[in-house]
Amino acid sequence: MKTPTATGTITSGPAPAEPLVPGPGRRPAGRRTPRGIRRHLPYSPWLFAAPGLLVVGAFSLYPFLSTLVNAFTDRRTLVPGEFVGLANFRELLDDEMFWIGLRNSSLYVLGVVPALVILPLLLAMLVQRHIPGITFFRSAFYTPVVASIVVVGLIWVWMLDDRGLVNSVLEAVGVGRVGFLSDQWLLLLSAMGVTVWKGLGYYMIIYLAALANVPRELHEAAAVDGAGPMRRFFTVTVPAVRSTMVLVGALSSVAAFKVFSEVYLMAGPSGGPAGEDTTLVMLVQRVGTGLSGRVGYASAISVVVFVVTVALMLLVLRADRKEDA
Amino acid sequence: MSVINVTDADGKRIPATQLVLRYVLLLAVLALTVGPFLWQLSTSLKGPHEDIFGSPPKFLPGEPTLDNYTRVAQTIPVWDYALNSLKVATANVVTNCVGAALAGYALARMRYRGRRAATLAFILAMLVPVEGIMIAQFTTMRDLGLNNTLLGVLLPGSIGAMNVLLMRNAFLNLPDEVEEAAYVDGANVWQRFLRIALPSVKGTLAVVAIFAFMGAWDDFLWPLIVLSDPENFTLTIGLNYLHGTFANDERLVAAGTIIAVLPLIVLFACLQRFFFRGVGEGAVKG
Numbered sequence: 196m197k198t199p200t201a202t203g204t205i206t207s208g209p210a211p212a213e214p215l216v217p218g219p220g221r222r223p224a225g226r227r228t229p230r231g232i233r234r235h236l237p238y239s240p241w242l243f244a245a246p247g248l249l250v251v252g253a254f255s256l257y258p259f260l261s262t263l264v265n266a267f268t269d270r271r272t273l274v275p276g277e278f279v280g281l282a283n284f285r286e287l288l289d290d291e292m293f294w295i296g297l298r299n300s301s302l303y304v305l306g307v308v309p310a311l312v313i314l315p316l317l318l319a320m321l322v323q324r325h326i327p328g329i330t331f332f333r334s335a336f337y338t339p340v341v342a343s344i345v346v347v348g349l350i351w352v353w354m355l356d357d358r359g360l361v362n363s364v365l366e367a368v369g370v371g372r373v374g375f376l377s378d379q380w381l382l383l384l385s386a387m388g389v390t391v392w393k394g395l396g397y398y399m400i401i402y403l404a405a406l407a408n409v410p411r412e413l414h415e416a417a418a419v420d421g422a423g424p425m426r427r428f429f430t431v432t433v434p435a436v437r438s439t440m441v442l443v444g445a446l447s448s449v450a451a452f453k454v455f456s457e458v459y460l461m462a463g464p465s466g467g468p469a470g471e472d473t474t475l476v477m478l479v480q481r482v483g484t485g486l487s488g489r490v491g492y493a494s495a496i497s498v499v500v501f502v503v504t505v506a507l508m509l510l511v512l513r514a515d516r517k518e519d520a
Numbered sequence: 521m522s523v524i525n526v527t528d529a530d531g532k533r534i535p536a537t538q539l540v541l542r543y544v545l546l547l548a549v550l551a552l553t554v555g556p557f558l559w560q561l562s563t564s565l566k567g568p569h570e571d572i573f574g575s576p577p578k579f580l581p582g583e584p585t586l587d588n589y590t591r592v593a594q595t596i597p598v599w600d601y602a603l604n605s606l607k608v609a610t611a612n613v614v615t616n617c618v619g620a621a622l623a624g625y626a627l628a629r630m631r632y633r634g635r636r637a638a639t640l641a642f643i644l645a646m647l648v649p650v651e652g653i654m655i656a657q658f659t660t661m662r663d664l665g666l667n668n669t670l671l672g673v674l675l676p677g678s679i680g681a682m683n684v685l686l687m688r689n690a691f692l693n694l695p696d697e698v699e700e701a702a703y704v705d706g707a708n709v710w711q712r713f714l715r716i717a718l719p720s721v722k723g724t725l726a727v728v729a730i731f732a733f734m735g736a737w738d739d740f741l742w743p744l745i746v747l748s749d750p751e752n753f754t755l756t757i758g759l760n761y762l763h764g765t766f767a768n769d770e771r772l773v774a775a776g777t778i779i780a781v782l783p784l785i786v787l788f789a790c791l792q793r794f795f796f797r798g799v800g801e802g803a804v805k806g
Binding site: 234235236237239240241243244246247248250251252253254255256257258259261262265272318321322324326332334335336337338339341342343344345346349350351352353354356358359360362363364366367392395396397400401404449453455456460463464476479480483484488490493494497498500501504 | 627656678681703796
């Protein structure tokens with residue numbers, strides 16, 4: 196129970212609307228599992244668990260298995276389809292759009308994760324001291340987490356519009372207008388910025404809990420030894436919250452690879468003019484839905500999404516273990 | 521000179537320079553996080569003849585008006601969409617609270633063969649990413665004849681595996697003895713669940729309720745896939761539609777987004793501690 200078991204989030208976007216998966220134990224190790232009591236009819240537990248098992252089975256586990264199976268068929272929305280072996284995966288290798296999607300989703304991880312591991316930690320340190328008004332600031336910084344990704348996306352589409360607030364300010368200070376939403380790379384970068392902006396408050400709260408467990412004496416001892424703020428940050432704070440940083444890294448990298456909404460809203464359903472800003476999940480949505488949806492092919496792309504997210508998890512956790520050694 | 525004497529939780533005085541620096545940084549981050557919302561609000565209140573593109577920008581509406589909110593309702597049935605979102609979100613709260621409490625109780629408080637297997641099923645379900653299975657979910661919904669219905673929007677998340685495990689953890693923390701005593705007094709398992717166990721986990725139940733509401737109200741990807749008829753749109757899908765179709769009027773889109781975000785900001789303002797607790801329990805539970 197003590198190793199992070201986070202292998203996936205259940206919502207889209209790095210600042211999930213729902214709580215996340217279990218991480219390192221906050222509870223003391225060696226927790227006993229209460230035995231529960233056997234003072235009920237033999238079938239009672241199954242009656243209690245039935246609704247949950249039914250929903251989870253029908254809408255999570257079954258679709259997961261059927262995705263794995265469909266990936267090897269040429270099933271379409273209205274056509275049952277037949278087993279085609281690895282044909283879908285062979286087609287992927289020649290599909291330029293797939294490589295664009297894989298590139299963009301991977302770039303998203305590289306761009307978003309470092310920012311979401313470091314910035315919320317700094318923010319948590321900023322709001323950690325109990326100075327007057329601090330609860331107001333904490334809540335205010337959390338506001339973007341509460342808003343729907345659609346609201347957030349549309350707010351920033353307007354902010355970054357050619358004639359929007361950011362460009363008005365840039366022009367007023369003499370920089371000139373920037374085509375945030377028209378250039379392929381600037382758009383992807385802007386979407387990453389939006390993801391980070393929305394996720395800051397969420398991870399800040401996670402870090403705040405971790406910082407509360409750093410003994411104050413450590414800081415004081417380091418200060419007595421003559422360590423400046425920078426040095427104390429790297430020798431006291433970072434080691435103390437390292438397991439939380441790994442957790443945040445794991446959660447945010449999985450979420451970043453599955454990015455959909457931000458880019459969909461900012462670049463449009465087709466992912467920009469030539470589809471150059473398409474992400475992998477956008478491709479799944481585009482290929483697999485609608486009446487002519489290619490369910491088999493979209494499932495094959497989904498399998499790639501599964502494999503990469505699991506690989507990302509293992510990579511982050513392994514990097515953590517290496518540092519231990 | 522007046523003495524700035526601010527102390528922190530441990531009664532230590534914070535030096536004035538550090539204090540000023542902290543507030544300057546806090547205000548800067550505040551402008552960055554809340555500013556865009558306020559700009560959107562300001563845009564939604566600006567009159568039709570007012571320049572919303574000017575440089576330097578005007579932060580306050582010169583002739584504030586609610587006209588845009590009326591006009592957005594004439595462009596898309598925004599209140600119907602809000603009602604659809606409200607229906608789905610409310611139903612999602614009920615199904616998640618009831619389903620997760622029942623299943624969580626069965627996983628934590630009862631003894632039977634298959635308990636580990638049932639727990640494992642929920643853990644596995646929690647690890648399956650929605651983005652990876654949405655196409656299969658869509659075909660399942662088609663088979664059930666539920667695509668393009670609000671029920672179809674609701675069902676996949678109606679009892680979240682994560683919520684079941686949160687409830688399980690909450691029930692695990694209760695001592696066995698109280699329920700044993702109730703059993704001796706003749707309470708059956710249903711009475712023990714309802715009258716003894718459930719009242720002890722009200723806090724976690726509130727967390728589940730809030731996140732169920734927010735999750736359904738904010739959700740975008742799944743409703744986008746399952747809903748095709750503008751009649752049944754939820755608010756987020758309706759906003760996307762508005763943005764795609766009437767993108768030329770920023771005031772309308774701004775009014776729509778404010779309608780979508782305001783209820784949640786109010787909810788958050790009232791129930792903050794549960795939001796924060798949810799982050800803690802969700803992300804750092806063992």
